Amino acid sequence: MSIASALAICPDLVIVDGEDLTPFRDVSKRLYALLRSYSWNDRVERLGLDEVWMDVSDIIEYNVELLNRHDLEHSWFCLDNKDPEKGFAFDARGFAGQVYGREKVGLEGPGTGGYEGGQAGLLRTKLLLASHLALHLRLKIEEEGYTTACGISTNKLLAKLVGNVNKPRNQTTLLSLGPDDGEETVQRFMGSHQLRKIPGIGGKTAAALSDYFISQSKPGSSSPPNPKEITVDDLLSCPGLSPSKLDSLLSSLSSSSSTGTGTGKHILSLLQGHDPSPVKPARSIPTQISIEDTYFSCPLVTIEQIRRELVKITGSLLKRMKTDLMDDDKKRWLARPKTLRLTTRPRTDPKEGRGYGYGRVSKSQGLPGYVFNNGNAHGDDEIVQRLVAETLLPMFRELNPLNPRKGGKEYSIGLLNVCVTNMDSIDPTTAGGGGSGGGGRDIKNMFMRAREFTVYDPEHEHADNTGTQPETEAELLEHSDVDVDVDVHAGDPSHDPDLNLDMSDTSYESSNGKARGSLKNNDNGDPSTTNHQQQQHPVSTIHEQAQAQAQADRDTNHHLGTNMSTNHYYFHIEDDDEVWDDSPDNVWNHNEEEPTEEDIDYDDLRDAEGMSCVNGDSDGDGDGDGDGIKCPLCNHFIPLFALSAHERFHSMEEFEGELD
DNA sequence: TTGGATGAG
DNA sequence: CATTCTCATCCAA
Numbered sequence: 001m002s003i004a005s006a007l008a009i010c011p012d013l014v015i016v017d018g019e020d021l022t023p024f025r026d027v028s029k030r031l032y033a034l035l036r037s038y039s040w041n042d043r044v045e046r047l048g049l050d051e052v053w054m055d056v057s058d059i060i061e062y063n064v065e066l067l068n069r070h071d072l073e074h075s076w077f078c079l080d081n082k083d084p085e086k087g088f089a090f091d092a093r094g095f096a097g098q099v100y101g102r103e104k105v106g107l108e109g110p111g112t113g114g115y116e117g118g119q120a121g122l123l124r125t126k127l128l129l130a131s132h133l134a135l136h137l138r139l140k141i142e143e144e145g146y147t148t149a150c151g152i153s154t155n156k157l158l159a160k161l162v163g164n165v166n167k168p169r170n171q172t173t174l175l176s177l178g179p180d181d182g183e184e185t186v187q188r189f190m191g192s193h194q195l196r197k198i199p200g201i202g203g204k205t206a207a208a209l210s211d212y213f214i215s216q217s218k219p220g221s222s223s224p225p226n227p228k229e230i231t232v233d234d235l236l237s238c239p240g241l242s243p244s245k246l247d248s249l250l251s252s253l254s255s256s257s258s259t260g261t262g263t264g265k266h267i268l269s270l271l272q273g274h275d276p277s278p279v280k281p282a283r284s285i286p287t288q289i290s291i292e293d294t295y296f297s298c299p300l301v302t303i304e305q306i307r308r309e310l311v312k313i314t315g316s317l318l319k320r321m322k323t324d325l326m327d328d329d330k331k332r333w334l335a336r337p338k339t340l341r342l343t344t345r346p347r348t349d350p351k352e353g354r355g356y357g358y359g360r361v362s363k364s365q366g367l368p369g370y371v372f373n374n375g376n377a378h379g380d381d382e383i384v385q386r387l388v389a390e391t392l393l394p395m396f397r398e399l400n401p402l403n404p405r406k407g408g409k410e411y412s413i414g415l416l417n418v419c420v421t422n423m424d425s426i427d428p429t430t431a432g433g434g435g436s437g438g439g440g441r442d443i444k445n446m447f448m449r450a451r452e453f454t455v456y457d458p459e460h461e462h463a464d465n466t467g468t469q470p471e472t473e474a475e476l477l478e479h480s481d482v483d484v485d486v487d488v489h490a491g492d493p494s495h496d497p498d499l500n501l502d503m504s505d506t507s508y509e510s511s512n513g514k515a516r517g518s519l520k521n522n523d524n525g526d527p528s529t530t531n532h533q534q535q536q537h538p539v540s541t542i543h544e545q546a547q548a549q550a551q552a553d554r555d556t557n558h559h560l561g562t563n564m565s566t567n568h569y570y571f572h573i574e575d576d577d578e579v580w581d582d583s584p585d586n587v588w589n590h591n592e593e594e595p596t597e598e599d600i601d602y603d604d605l606r607d608a609e610g611m612s613c614v615n616g617d618s619d620g621d622g623d624g625d626g627d628g629i630k631c632p633l634c635n636h637f638i639p640l641f642a643l644s645a646h647e648r649f650h651s652m653e654e655f656e657g658e659l660d
Numbered sequence: 661t662t663g664g665a666t667g668a669g
Numbered sequence: 670c671a672t673t674c675t676c677a678t679c680c681a682a
Contacts, residue, residue: 021674048669048676202667292674339661356672357665364662417674422661 024049031141036282038079038137043279045156053156055279056133060126063133067092067125077132088136095128096135097150098166101175101185120177127152131173138171157275158186160199186273191233198232200270208249209235209267216240232271243268285335285423289324291317292343292417299347300413306396310388313418318371318380321420333372337420340367340387342395347414360415363395367420392418 007013028049035052036044040062043055063077072092080086090096134150141148150171151163162174176185190198196206210227216238217225225234235241246264269275291313300306325335343362368391371383400411 019674051669199668204666286676287678288676290675294673296672341663343663356674357667360664362663419675 021049027146031144031146034140034144035137038140039282040081042282044282045280046283051160053159053279056130059133060129063129064122064125067129077129077136079136090132090136092128092132095173095175096131097171097173099131099173099175100162100165100189101177123154123177124175127154127173127175131171134171134173155273155275156277156279157199157270158189158273161193161197162189183273190271190273191231191236193232194228195230195232195235196228198270201267205250205267209246212245212249213238236271241268285425286324287423288419288421289317289320289337290341290417290419290421291320292415294415296347296414299411300416301410303393303411306411306413306416307388307393309416310392310396310418311384313416314384314387314392315380317418317420318384321371325423333426335423335425336372337367337422338424339364339420339422340391340395341365341417341419341421342392342399343415343417343419344396344399344413345415346400347412360417361399362417363399365391365395 003015007015028046032044032046032052035054036042038059039054039056040058041055043053045053047053059079062081066078067075075090075092076087077090078084078087130152134152138148138150147169148171149163149167149169151159151161151165151174152171153159153162153174154176158174158176162172165172174185174189176183176189195201195209196203201209207227210230213230213235214225214227217234243265246267248264250264250267293309293313295309300309321337322330325337326333341362341364343360345358345360368387371387373383375381375383400413402411
């Protein structure tokens with residue numbers, strides 16, 4: 001409802017200026033930090049204020065090992081590889097939230113929940129675990145007073161898309177099982193989307209693609225298709241479609257799509273649900289900060305007007321720099337931008353209401369060092385005035401030479417933007433150039449620091465072994481609209497999947513009650529979780545190519561593991577006591593040969609060591625925490641809680657060994 | 661590097 | 670509802 005009509009109905013309506021995004025930024029930062037505190041690898045990527053991807057591959061792989069397939073109902077999800085008690089109980093017999101795709105593909109052996117099913121079974125298990133992790137995180141966010149939607153899948157593209165399926169307060173797992181379902185699920189899911197809905201395909205690209213489809217489909221066609229409604233399936237069914245064809249279609253666009261690839265090949269892979277882009281490491285420092293204002297109805301004409309506006313903008317900018325680029329006590333700069341950029345746009349004169357970004361011109365220059373000085377008693381006013389007078393106004397004049405025809409002294413400015421960029425980062429873990437490469441330790445330390453601020457409520461975190469979850473989970477699970485999406489890396493199904501959580505559309509329902517209107521998404525025609533219509537495309541050459549490619553992928557011995565899978569381990573535990581050792585020899589590497597094939601009867605082991613396990617208290621702290629046994633297979637010390645998982649770990653390796 | 665353009669939320 | 674504001678990325682010069 002427009003404000004005008006709202007006022008007509010309710011004349012006393014109080015209109016609150018929503019222009020100030022500060023409270024939203026604050027909440028965003030808080031929730032981002034919350035999610036980040038759960039990450040192990042610190043791959044937590046923000047998109048805008050209210051969306052986040054997490055790569056949880058490592059957490060999932062760890063918990064796959066912990067899973068006891070003999071008692072799935074009372075499973076424990078471990079959230080901290082240093083503290084087995086940090087985690088939550090869950091029922092691993094089913095997915096949390098909703099699933100897109102078929103659940104039954106003959107993977108589920110009796111009582112195993114599909115755990116023993118070879119590759120697809122393992123993938124399914126990982127997605128299942130991820131769905132429970134997602135629910136847990138969403139509940140944590142609900143405890144903060146906000147609701148979320150979430151998509152779970154094996155790459156960012158699919159996770160993001162599938163998160164839309166059951167907005168606004170649910171999660172959806174895209175249950176794609178790689179080779180075992182011929183990637184039908186991914187293709188069906190992708191195919192039903194309108195082109196414009198695919199992240200990375202914006203207005204320009206979508207228009208070009210739609211034009212092409214229309215030009216190809218006119219013969220004998222009855223109704224002219226609406227360009228907006230053309231789907232991925234439509235386009236892919238064009239007989240002549242090929243990567244090079246797309247290249248030429250898109251070459252007319254001066255710049256290519258934002259995913260870093262303008263090539264038809266990449267667009268094509270997007271349409272097929274492939275997305276190799278990794279979840280980027282968390283960043284606390286933005287690459288740029290800018291403030292802009294438009295003066296559409298009242299363009300700036302005099303230099304004094306412009307100066308005043310520049311002062312306003314620069315003042316806000318300096319404030320933003322201090323909140324975003326200084327540490328919390330505002331004592332120290334964490335990063336210093338090196339470059340100052342001024343952008344202007346002449347008032348878009350005629351009817352040509354081109355895109356918002358049309359006709360901008362900019363000029364860059366070094367940012368003077370004095371802006372990092374502490375403001376004096378007058379605040380930052382002097383700094384701002386000086387920056388405007390000495391730097392920004394000269395830049396402005398370069399950009400906008402006086403127009404002699406206009407009487408000599410008038411400008412017509414519809415937009416001003418001041419931006420600082422090219423961050424010189426003090427902290428090597430953040431963005432910017434200065435970093436000295438070896439960030440691994442720093443990332444770890446940062447993570448440890450973040451963890452200190454994470455409040456673990458014992459009442460919730462240390463749920464007892466009876467598997468009690470907060471009641472809210474039960475409530476959530478009752479809602480059939482809770483939607484969990486798991487996305488499978490379609491292009492490389494043989495790999496350990498990336499599991500990306502896409503927390504999107506966080507609806508802020510805080511005190512000021514600014515509904516963000518995500519409810520409207522409830523009724524759209526998104527691909528439903530009931531998948532009946534199984535349209536086969538008669539001429540879909542691309543589909544055939546995709547099938548062939550998928551088969552080729554399966555045949556080819558691909559580099560093992562995309563990004564995450566090779567460098568993340570199953571039990572890579574470093575701890576301060578003597579028990580664990582993360583030296584390479586002691587990392588449990590999935591690919592390692594096991595020392596022996598002998599069957600080990602773990603029950604016997606338990607029995608043999610039983611007394612010492614129960615009473616031994618090997619860590620001498622009076623409880624059983626540190627107790628365990630030494631595995632005769634791999635010589636590792638195994639805590640009791642992990643014994644059955646460890647057993648299964650070895651049996652899995654045997655199983656996989658048989659496959660080779 | 662700089663500047664323009666595209667795309668995202 | 671469309672426009673605005675902000676941030677990120679890519680490409681060509």
